[in-house]
Every structure is written in C-alpha cells, then in structure tokens.
Amino acid sequence: MNSSSEKKGLILVFTGPGKGKTTAALGILFRALGRGMKCGVVQFLKGKWETGERKFAKTIADLDFHVMGLGFTWESDDLDRDKKAARSAWERSCEMIFSENYKILILDEITYAFHYGWLTPEEVSEVLSKKPEDLHIILTGRNCPGLLTDMADLVSHIESPKHPYKNGIPAQLGIDY
Helix, strand or coil: CCCCCCCCCCEEEEECCCCCHHHHHHHHHHHHHHCCCCEEEEECCCCCCCCHHHHHHCCCCCEEEEECCCCCHHHCCCHHHHHHHHHHHHHHHHHHHHHCCCCEEEEECCHHHHHCCCCCHHHHHHHHCCCCCCCEEEEECCCCCHHHHHHCCEEEECCCCCCHHHHCCCCCCCCCC
16 A cells, blocks of 8 residues: 555546536646646647636746647648647647656647547557656546556546536536636
8 A cells, every 4th residue: 555655646537528627637737736836738629719727827837838729620621730730739748748847737638639540549658658757647538548548547537417508508708618
C-alpha cells in the first residue's frame, strides 16, 4: 500500500456521452492552481469561439492554456486542416509533458483525434508511459479507447440521462461556454 507521502503522477480519463468531462478536468486544475501548482491545457477540438474558461485562463499566471483546435469537426469544411491542427496540438502536448514545468496537464477532447484517425491510441500510450513520474495527465472526450482507459489510474464515465438540449434549450452562457 502506498504511504500518504508517496507522490505519483496519475493518468485520469473523463469519458462518456454526458456533459461535464472538460468541466470535471478543469475542477481538478483549479484545485491544483490553488495549491500553487503550474498547470497546462491543450484543447484539441474547441477553438472556434472563445469560452469562459479560455477568457479566464488568460488571467492566471501559473496556467498555460493552448487552444489548438479549429472548432467542432461537424462544422469543418477542411478535415486535412483539422488533422494538421490535431498533430500540432499533440506536438505541443508532448513538449509540455517532457518539459518538467507542469504538475497537471489536460489534453482536452483528445479522443476526437483518435476517432478521425489523426492520432493513434498507441502513440499516445507510448508517450504517457514515459511521462515524468510526478506529472498528472487528464484526458477528456467521448469514447476513449480501451488501451488508454486500461492504463489510466482513474476513469470516470460521464452519462447524460437528462440534458436541456433534448428539450430544445440551447447552450447557456456560463454553463456550457
């Protein structure tokens, strides 16, 4: 059994069809920032519009927040450009992982890059297996591949038995973006 003073960088996965995967990851990030830990975020998909978290992130000194995506893929007219953006996001992620400057990194919506074949779970697994020992990494997005959930220390599968969108209520400022 681990002693309470032992430090281990965890791999956490927030996946599933429900709303709140990024929100859960950011909750951990803000807890860590409150403890004086340097944190980073790489967003693989979001990017077309400025979210509240993106605006707030600009004001936090110990947070590097990189919006690398070009928007939701179902709105895209150039999937090759999206693939290049995903590869750039992964390159930035790798730089941040091995820089030893961070205590927590969020790879937000990375699972979409697997779905579209822009990244493979194997290449991500390979990098995660070599990450600095005390670095926590959080992966978010629907349908996270089993290879990555198997290697994770924590997996939360977020469901959505009820959602306002299903009742015709659009995304709400401060709740959804």
